[in-house]
Amino acid sequence: MINVMIVDDERLTRELHREYVGRIAGFEVVAECAGARAAVTAVLETPPAGGVDLVLLDMTMPDGHGLDVARHIRARAQDVDIIAITGVRDAEVVRAAASLGVAQYLVKPFPFSTFRDRLAQYAAYREKAAAASGQATQSEIDALLGALRPPASIDVPKGLSAGTLEKVSASARAGSPMSAAEVASELGMSRVAARRYLEHLADVGRVERSARYGAPGRPETEYRWR
Missing domain, CATH: 3.40.50.2300 (Response regulator)
Structure with a gap:
């Protein structure tokens, strides 16, 4: 805490x-x-x-x-x-x-x-x-210093809203990995729309996709901010 x-x-x-x-x-x-x-x-x-x-x-x-x-x-x-x-x-x-x-x-x-x-x-x-110890590599130093910098802007493709993309990005950055359904519920938008924005963020390398297991049926895709 x-x-x-x-x-x-x-x-x-x-x-x-x-x-x-x-x-x-x-x-x-x-x-x-x-x-x-x-x-x-x-x-x-x-x-x-x-x-x-x-x-x-x-x-x-x-x-x-x-x-x-x-x-x-x-x-x-x-x-x-x-x-x-x-x-x-x-x-x-x-x-x-x-x-x-x-x-x-x-x-x-x-x-x-x-x-x-x-x-x-x-x-x-x-x-x-807290995780850094001993002799840090250049990439570790860059990651540590870069953690306090606001993220660079993300290009918005045709059909997506810059304001909504910012909200989805903020939601993805804020906590643990989230599914499209969870982002949609938090932001009051449709699951299909949330998935479009999350997939765009994945395509440009801002989030990474992974499979979430544990429920019956096909695994759900979740997105983690990189």
Whole structure:
């Protein structure tokens, strides 16, 4: 379980992000802070039981800047990761955040699917980092660093919708292997349509097909994000 602390001075935003985190397997909100000073205290001085693994950090708060919080955390708690969630688009702030090792920079507002994708990328990064040991190969290094990068765009063939393809891609990236029926149920679309999108993702190498056994009759095809 990844322990998450939400830092934002707006109560409704904290509630929204808490609800978002609660919908993603493997993550749990263990603390919430409304200001910069409280965030530093919660991470460095009086952390919650189990500690904090990931901080969802706003950049602008009445008592301090998110970058200052990140500097304090980086100076004394190297094992705590940070994802910036903010309305600040200033390039200097983004560069400073990157220099402080902020794992992701997510600009408000955004849909749940985007939030889910970024946390899924972060979870994949932690999994790869935990598995790495000894002398890493170049491909292992590329995979580790690439886990935090948003996926490149996918060409949309005639007859498919870019928006729907993005939703199907997000669904496939988010968790365990899924069948066309499961994707269709999650997204409220037909099984035939879901299969068309998944087959396209398989054809371009974004997902891999495998047979799912266990039920009577022919095995069902499931799709795993590569």
